[in-house]
Amino acid sequence: MDKKVDIDWKTLGFDYIKTDLRFISHYKDGKWDEGQLTEDNMLHISEGSTALHYGQQCFEGLKAYRCKDGSINLFRPEENARRMMRSCRRLLMAEYPEDKFIEAVKKVVKANEHWIPPYGTGGSLYIRPFMIGVGDNVGVKPADEYIFSIFVTPVGAYFKGGLTPTNFVVSDYDRAAPVGTGAAKVGGNYAASLLAGKKAKERSFSDAIYLDPATHTKIEEVGAANFFGITKDGWFITPLSPSILPSITKYSLLWLAENRLGLQVREGDVYIDQLDQFAEAGACGTAAVISPIAGIQYGDDFHVFYSETEVGPLTRKLYDELVGIQYGDVEAPTGWITKV
Numbered sequence: 001m002d003k004k005v006d007i008d009w010k011t012l013g014f015d016y017i018k019t020d021l022r023f024i025s026h027y028k029d030g031k032w033d034e035g036q037l038t039e040d041n042m043l044h045i046s047e048g049s050t051a052l053h054y055g056q057q058c059f060e061g062l063k064a065y066r067c068k069d070g071s072i073n074l075f076r077p078e079e080n081a082r083r084m085m086r087s088c089r090r091l092l093m094a095e096y097p098e099d100k101f102i103e104a105v106k107k108v109v110k111a112n113e114h115w116i117p118p119y120g121t122g123g124s125l126y127i128r129p130f131m132i133g134v135g136d137n138v139g140v141k142p143a144d145e146y147i148f149s150i151f152v153t154p155v156g157a158y159f160k161g162g163l164t165p166t167n168f169v170v171s172d173y174d175r176a177a178p179v180g181t182g183a184a185k186v187g188g189n190y191a192a193s194l195l196a197g198k199k200a201k202e203r204s205f206s207d208a209i210y211l212d213p214a215t216h217t218k219i220e221e222v223g224a225a226n227f228f229g230i231t232k233d234g235w236f237i238t239p240l241s242p243s244i245l246p247s248i249t250k251y252s253l254l255w256l257a258e259n260r261l262g263l264q265v266r267e268g269d270v271y272i273d274q275l276d277q278f279a280e281a282g283a284c285g286t287a288a289v290i291s292p293i294a295g296i297q298y299g300d301d302f303h304v305f306y307s308e309t310e311v312g313p314l315t316r317k318l319y320d321e322l323v324g325i326q327y328g329d330v331e332a333p334t335g336w337i338t339k340v
């Protein structure tokens with residue numbers, strides 16, 4: 001922490017800031033090389049790279065947190081490693097092994113330690129592992145060569161306002177197909193969501209809500225985050241579907257809701273015309289953390305949950321528990337924290 005960087009930590013948003021070093025490894029002739037840290041943030045790849053034409057790429061997102069005692073926490077990084085391997089299998093890409101993934105994450109975080117926002121500022125170091133299919137290709141088939149890389153960038157709140165409730169609008173577009181790639185963290189899903197997100201923001205909503213692509217009756221995702229609702233009779237409910245990304249934050253909240261807050265929990269259908277059952281609702285994810293949902297616009301109907309301005313008490317409790325664990329202030333369930 002001897003090097004200093006010139007950043008106003010309190011006003012950090014969610015934008016790319018070039019940090020000192022990133023990790024890069026190449027896959028060729030059926031194996032990964034050892035990989036290395038590099039100052040170069042540019043990639044020089046073949047014009048025939050499958051990532052450029054056929055979307056053969058995937059990525060992850062996790063964070064490093066600076067604790068009160070100065071140490072650095074990673075939150076469940078092995079879950080990101082495993083999810084990335086599942087994304088790779090879905091797109092026929094070379095898998096990057098879990099132990100090497102975690103080792104590389106630690107290496108990059110350590111090398112950019114002075115970019116981690118100080119404890120108490122609410123910021124964190126966002127970690128972006130990604131993989132692309134490269135090499136000289138032109139036909140639609142998986143590449144023989146891949147690049148795996150990890151960069152980091154300091155971030156603050158993803159949705160403006162942090163724990164302030166904001167409004168979302170149900171989109172007419174789908175982000176994924178019923179038996180498509182929705183459960184994999186692959187760029188195509190995000191490309192498909194850009195227009196819906198833009199239209200939502202033009203109407204002053206935080207982001208678009210996607211319904212299930214087969215029947216358009218059930219909530220699936222809230223922008224790049226999962227949905228949860230807490231019913232008036234104390235159930236924590238979150239959608240279950242093969243076309244949503246299995247959020248690590250969401251599975252952590254399911255556990256915390258049950259084991260720390262004493263709520264009943266269920267993954268299941270959340271019908272867009274049955275929002276009255278919920279006393280509180282939120283969006284959750286690594287970037288979003290927990291963003292309380294004030295209201296949802298669905299056609300001409302605007303449904304308000306707890307309040308348009310105040311965060312509900314159970315949403316706040318979940319937030320305090322989750323964020324407390326991530327920053328090392330609250331005791332973590334076994335295996336949830338990896339020290340750098």
Ligand SMILES: Cc1ncc(COP(=O)(O)O)c(C=O)c1O
Pocket residue numbers: 061221223224225226245246247248249250284285286287
């Ligand atoms: C589409 C989508 N859903 C949900 C999430 C939340 O997942 P996680 O909690 O693992 O970050 C993300 C982002 O990370 C996402 O991009």
